[in-house]
Amino acid sequence: MPSPFSRRRFLTVAALGAAVTLGGCGFRLRGPQPLDFATIHVGVSEFSELGALLRRQISTSGTTTVVEDPAKADVKLQMLANEREREILSLTGSGKVREYQLTQRMRFRLTDKSGAELIAPTNILARREYTFDDSLILGKEQEEALLFKDMQTDLVQQLMRRLAVVRRPQ
Template structure:
């Protein structure tokens, strides 16, 4: 006996409704802006740098924190202690040519209160990516590497924002 299209739609509708109820019941929600525990911050990185511009945009988009240019007036100071990119050979071909690279980006930071107390002790966060290299496509692979480094920077900013959201005096 074949099921009618109306019955099939009804079953699919109830299935979708049940899945939505299960997701809502387990506490699932999309990650959105997380409020920061301070009202003003001084960024110890230039706004003209890629990292500074991206971090500035993310904090402004968060909505509840202003960025000041004077560290003395800010509730907290973010100090970027290290921002380093690395590229190392991961594998070689039998002929000794590079087949894969591993890219890493490391960032060390700390968060200081107005009184000099550490809200977040010096912390290092990192991101890594691998990609295949081909001598015949050098320009394309250089662009791919640049995109991967940009992606890693966004990943590190996400990690940094989660740490800042968890910071308490």
């Protein structure tokens, strides 16, 4: 029977080995990514859920400040569309809805001060599916709202990754 000391030593050595291996291959946790511009104007109301989330994510980049005056911004993020859809995926034998597919689509573009496009109009999309039950309608409405919120967060993360790779011409 192995002693507790030898087991602890083994776990310590294994954790240290994993840390060295991951560090040596270039692995690092994804955190806020720096953006290549000092100021940005976000063309979404700061009072909307999407506007607040975008501003919060941009401010965590540590390199970029959101400005409300588009004339003072290095770049302008324009939200061209933000659409939500719910589509029936399947029905029960009696014709009642069994599954829905939720889709959220964002269309945006990024321009510099002169109006030149840094990111042409781009669509990003998130989908989720969920089962539906008429007897649990309140719970299913809450589940749908949570799924839409999760999709919006996912889309903002996708948008932030696209903003992080933009390099302004010097």
